[in-house]
Amino acid sequence: MTSTDRTRFPAGGVSAPPAGRRPAGRPSSRRAETRRKWYEIIGLTTPALVVYVMFVLVPMGFAVYYSLFRWRGVGPPTEYIGFKNYTLAFQDPIFLDALRNNAIIVFGSLLIQGPVALGIALLLNRRFRGRAVFRLLVFVPYVLAEVTVGIMWKLILAEDGTVDALLRSLGLGSLVQAWLADLDVVIWTLLFVLTWKYVGFAIILLLAGLSNVPHELTEAAAIDGASWWQTQRHVTLPLLGPTIRIWMFLSMIGSLQVFDVIWVTSVPAMRSLGASGTMATYMVDNGFFARLWGYGNAVAVILFAISFVAALLFQRFLLRRDIEGAITKGAN
């Protein structure tokens, strides 16, 4: 029974330490034990904490500080302008385009990658010849470096490139587009490339989740006369919930911060016309290339704030069930 219990909750239940109070000992020994525990906590976390503070929190503090200045990155920042950089960003139509593009990528990724990955994962979870090869193939794009993927797709999608030739040979010549050169098409092309690149990651996560679905349950369902589809729908999918939610979370945060594939695959003109830029590329274009360092920092802070709020909301409403018990509330 216990073994079933453990496998039923792969995301949370396993690692949760036992909650509840320890039996109270003599006061003095309890104090000594408390003290020892604090030493342990301090001793073990200090190195990590120092690194974290120095390389994460301090730079973040600097970003917020610099974002309040009109600063071109030459000499120390001196011209304090308050929140003007923030208002400027939200007045720039190109930044608003970047927000829209990020939204397209977030929802596009969730809505396309999710179902596709789930379908492929369910298929690959069955036993058949050459399964390992297929599993490897779907994972290859995820292993490739972003720059490689970008350059590769740039060549494939070029005017009269492979995609155009393929469409023409299939008699679908009318579908040929300026895939990376049309202001209205380019973001969808990029969404496709991103999907191709990252769907393998979703599949691998889901396959890991599927391997945790106990065999006894699917067997029992089969004995009860459930079809393959019914088994998936009523047994497998509910048990995959935590995995799916974790993937959604990672995908959302990744999509908000997406940079490299966009940077490599689409040209600078597409970004600065608002057709393909995301918040991250906008930040680099303005912070470094236009040399608006204060402004670039403001954009970085906005990107951080949006990702942070999205993460909090997601945790609060969707991940809550999965992480319950993983947080050692009141267990001391």
Next chain:
Amino acid sequence: MATKRRAGAALALLVTSALVVAGCNSGGEDEASSEGELYKNPVTLTWWHNAPQDGPGKTYWEKVAKDFSALHPTVKIEIEAIETNQLQRTRIPAALLSNDPPDVFMSWGGGEMVEQVEADYLKDITDQTKTEVANMGKAAEIWQVNGKQYGLPFRMGIEGIWYNKDMFAQAGISAPPTTFEELNAAVTKLKAINVTPIAVGAGDKWPAAHWWYNFALRACSVDTLKKASKDKVFDDPCFVKAGQDLKAFIDTKPFQNNFIATPGQNDPTSANGLLANGKAAMELMGDWNRGTLDNVATDKAKLAKFLGWFPVPAISGSAGDPKAALGGGDGFACSKKAPAECVEFLKYIASPEVQKGYAETGTGLPVVKGAEAGITDPALKSILQATSEASYVQLWLDTAYGSTVGTAMNDGIVGIFSGKGTPEQVVAGMKAAASK
């Protein structure tokens, strides 16, 4: 327990002090040695240039560094070759800010250099380089701020139109166009024989923006351009006129398909790839294009045979000087704290012998009198002649106005190319950026 705590505290202290020491070490020490002590103490010069691709440019700089060390054994030179954009936009600004800049580094002069001088990053080399500057003539002025010299160019040239002589002959164009009417006629003739008349790398923005710069050069008087570089005020209607002229020109459809996504250089699908491989008849570009065309050409011999060059045509009845040209160059500057040997190295690069050797690499035009002998390519020779005949050389506008205005300007111009932007929006964008 107590031992453990002390050990932890010691470790923390060690880590922090190591970091502090590392932080302190990076600056300071390199006190500039006085003239008398030149070459007395061993020094290491760090040198950042923008020729990272294997080719004659990179090899030549390695030789220059080696030769200088052979002449002056106390000087060791450490080279870092970094791609231009990364070098100019991220590496140099960050290094200058961090208090640990390279000793010798790329400089384009213009607005960026003004900012660097104002922040006190650069070494004033006016007194030491009088001979070199005199030998360069007007070219050295771009590396001056308020009459003082802060860097020396090694490459300088004007921009013009590179073209395919064979295609021109096929289309029945007898002589290179000298006015825009003639250019338009040439475009029509080239289209008639199914050739893409002009390749433009609008995807990278600046190659497209250079068309607007040339229209501005023709529409604006020299005084207006000088004033705009200095005061960053763009009220003169000639700047809007430049956009209108550009729009009219784009409407004649002289460019290749999907030019809005075509990269500028160093790629077979880029604009200079199209020219180099016989897929387009013309390209507007600076003197360095000779080297980059070679990089992307599948048949270098064929390229050398058909390649020609002519200056940007004049526009009849415009306020601008028809003999004025757009140009610019690459130079090197020394950071404020660099040892005195750094200036000697700049002078060495600017010496006629080194400049002649540079000219022989065929990657650009040298700036020093006496180095012309090294130029063998006929196209480069015609650029050299046109450069000497130009009545006024305007530095690339994005460099002259600095990165902030320059980026906004280029973005606005690409807006015109995409069909979404207007001539007025270009100027509005420049004004807004100037205040950012």
